[in-house]
Amino acid sequence: MINNYSKIYISITNKLRCDKVYKNDAPTHTDSVKPVLLCPIDKTAYIRNELFKNYFLCFQILASNFPICKLNPKELPECFAKAVEDTLKILKNPVPELGLPSIDPIEVESLQFQGGSGNIVLNQNLKNVKIFNMPSTKVTKAEINIEGYEFNNVLHTFVPEMKFTANCELIGKILLLPIRGNGNLDLNIYNLTAVISMRGGQVEKKKITYLKIDNTTCALTPGLVKIRFDNLFNGEKTLGDNMNKVLNDNWKEVFSEFKAAYEEVLAQYVHNLAGQVFNKVPLKDLFPGP
Template sequence: MCQSAERKSRRNKNNVSSSPVPVNPLCVTDYTASNFKICKQSDPNVNECLKTAIQDALSLVKNGLPEFNIPRIDPIDVESLVIGEGTGAVHLTQNYKNVKIYGLTTSMIESVEFKGNDGDITLVTIGKVPELRLEADYDINGKILVMPVVGEGKCTIKLEEVNTTMTIKAKPFHKKGVTYSSIEEFLVTMAPKKMETIFENLFDGDAAMGAEMNKLINDNWDEIFSDVKNGYEEAFGLIFKNVANQIFKKVAFKDMFPL
């Protein structure tokens, strides 16, 4: 019988925190076998198989699997994250709390490259997300394009037509004689066609100054995003790593990627 487990909050060294939920491995294995497309390592078309499997899985887990304590992934809920200042246009630290990230499950998978051996995994996925949207409470104080900016309140950040490359590197660990995989790296590269931001309550609610600053950011989005791109990629990688490990650490390697 599948039973719920106690929620434990985790915070990583890069100030991105989420609340992964432990999962009963027997429950997840049964669900994986019956509901998810399984691709054999020996299949000469394993990469094409995984492309379809990952695309299908995004829809299956969109709203989570509450019966197995797997939370929804659209939106992904993140307790807090911090994006450090850049070296050019952006001279401020972006502090976000109560973050919701929408759009991951709308990803269109374009290609997959898989290498796996007894729990040692490298998985590279290339795709495109029509829109990634981040909604949060923000707190900023610094300069953008040499212009002072200060504020705290609600914000929305939209990245449109985002070309992504996601690289998972996992290592094996053993539990009760069974091999599982633990993701050690989840590397993300992001190349949006456009970014649009709305920061409410800038300059203590001065509507005119707030509108001008939002316009400045949106008119110069490419230069601004390029300056903090690495910070966003690192933050998203850590978030996605937490989500993916909830499955990888609970489903045996032989069940996830059978020979």
């Protein structure tokens, strides 16, 4: 496991937004005229807040586009599992009505960490990280509790193949061999099991109940990992190919050195996205009574 990894920054580069239109036939050049942001189905009301706030108001109006589960304890786990799967499939493509970009790929601005001990040390500085194939996620089991003031859920998921790409600066060692490079990283994870856990509760705002998330964790268990670092040893192909072979021959040990960082990325992404939705969409709209 990683002994120490540094800051993790997550940025959704495609902004969540409502459609941009202009009031009173204003010019369409955004540099000189600030647009009025409208939810598409309401041409009379306009919203002057930030893009994220507009998205969530649109989400409330257009929530019928997404699966909804009734708050029936016996049926909720199975319904919730299917709803998550269906929602991920919907988000494979942008949803213009909600101003939602595709989640395929998820985009992360940067990821830096230092990790390793003994025979494997891999210090990495990743930029322009992209995570592909999230919409292919299968939810094999869901546990969810929305009783009293609690909100806890655990999603057991399976992804046949998840792909990470990034620009990578790498320095370290493996089996006493020094390794250094500055190029592209391709990481393919096959037969991936991921368990995502959320713990939170319920809060009231203006006599309306909302869900809140206090903590989110993610645990990854891969069946196979294939790794390729380009431009190792200043582009020396023979040395680079040999080092990539060593990395793949020892993929379990290598992946364990940065697994915690990727778990943190996915956990933060889910936490931030779901948390912002729960903060704006009332519980009764997300999980109506039976």
